[in-house]
Amino acid sequence: MALHESIDFVVGGEKRLTDVLSEIEVMPLLKSAAQAGLELAAVVDDCDVPLWTFGPGSAVAGSYLHEGEAVESRPIYLAGEMVGKVYLAAGRSTTADVLNILAQVVGDAVNSMVQTNLKRMMVTEIHTQVVQLSYDELLETNRLLTESEQKYRELAQNLEIRVQERTAELKQLYTRMLQQEKMASVGQLAAGMAHEINNPLSYILSNLKSLEKYVGRFVELVNFYDEQTGVADHVKLRSAALEKRRSLKIDFILEDLEDLFTQTVSGAERVKKIVADLQGFSHIDTAGDIRLDVNLEIERTLSVLSSVIPADAEIVKNLGEIPELSCQGPLLSQAFLNIIRNALQARPQGLKLLIHTGLDSSGRIRIVFEDNGPGIPQDIQRRIFEPFFTTRDVGDGMGMGLTVAYEVVTSCGGAIDIQSKEGQGAAFIITLPIGGKT
């Protein structure tokens, strides 16, 4: 149903006489009047054009349509306007009184008919109009309901998918929290251990130095005895001393002592450095945003990973001069750790890892980790940051390492990109704004 049909329809619009009066209604009236012996009974419009006529004079109706001695007329009103007339022409035996009465009756009857019909038509018009409006409104209501039903149906259908999405999100958050928790625990453990180890280590180192000094003196004493027994008269004593010296392998010991001390002291000092790196890496003594040196973070991360870096791996560092960065310390080192670990896993033997830091053209820090691993196939490049996405065997990784790296970098306001071709290694490019997250 077209809406415009109802719009041009105006209630109470202009009407002509023929709109409100029909032949079926008028003719019986004219016929009855004519049967009373009239020459002509006619209804004309406002220009005196005959609309309906009856009687012997019908053929020459025009000649009767004027008031005269044997002609009576009555106006027909439509809503107050004269729209036509009733004409009655007297027959041979019609008296003036009868003609007058007949004119009055027919005139009143036609006017009453017009009035009634007009009212009925207007009622019908308004009724039609209201029905049309209600119908249009119903259609509109129906349309809105259908729309809303459709929306709810879609909502119901999407609900399952949304639940799955939310569950995945929650899982991801939970895993990240776990990871962070783990990191924090490692940090706390490292701090505790560092404290515990640092104390004995410091007196081991200090004692070793004292011991070295003391042993030096013993050596001196032994040498002194040697010299003295060498020049002594007592042959028996001299040979006994030489014998004792041989059996005790004093010559070897004297030779080995220096190496022993050098190695022990350097070993202890390495322990000290490892502890310091662990402490630094975990940033256990800092909270919230800190200014940190990306290059130092990379050094520390490599140091922490030193035990798992195979001897044949070649790590080339090309660390440029970059300003300090404001971000959360432990998180960023974890991102580095995960990316380096990913490279180590990608190529367990013969890894060559190039680490480059510097500033890009727009003044942001740019960190590149480029390996010579198998590369990342094009079709999964987009997916490797997804949580739980992994190409490793079950048990080798849960697929969270790069996700965490991605989360960390983006949470610092940075971005992480991959450049890789299958079989030609992979490069992870991190860009970070110097001011931190804005």
Add this chain to the structure above:
Amino acid sequence: MIEYDQDEKKMVLKLVYYGPALSGKTTNLLRLHDLLDQDGRGGLMVLDTANERTIYFDLLPFFLEAPSGLKIKVKVFTVPGQVKHDGTRKAVLQRADGVAFIADSQVQENLNNTNSFENLERNLSFVGMDIEKIPLVIQYNKRDLNNIIAEPEIRGVWEPTGIPVLMASALEGWGIIETFRSLAEATYRSIDARYALKADHGLSLASFVSQLVRCDQNSGL
């Protein structure tokens, strides 16, 4: 909206008496019918009613002629005020050239006035008209009753809008012609702006209003 036939030199204008139920819209038309001269107007046509309440509309036609020979028919309609007849109100309101809003002065009817006025605004927009643009006058009817809203209060509310506000008692027959005259003036200005009644047809505001509001100097005012 106006119906205008340049060839036949005919123009039909439609004025609508709008307002809440029982505010006296039909009584306004009855009074106009009684007070105005029979010359230049038709009979009041009251369509079927239920318990003497308008359910369709009433119609009072007027006829006037410009010096150019342009015949103007002015049809004055009422709408049913009852909330349930909103469909009829919309239908009657279509293509209106002017609206008289008949409010009920009684204090307890004020909310109904407000609701009906909002309904007018909504329905005008429904039939594609703007209440800001259509010629509009407001009549506060039933001033003969007690417990009515004070005139200063009414003027305080409506005068800032620039809409003419008239006090009336349809029952006592005063303020009715003034309301109709005010509506006729507003309508003339609007029609003249579009159809150059004065310039093209020599029909002045005074002539338009006096032809429309023909009454014996002694009877109406």
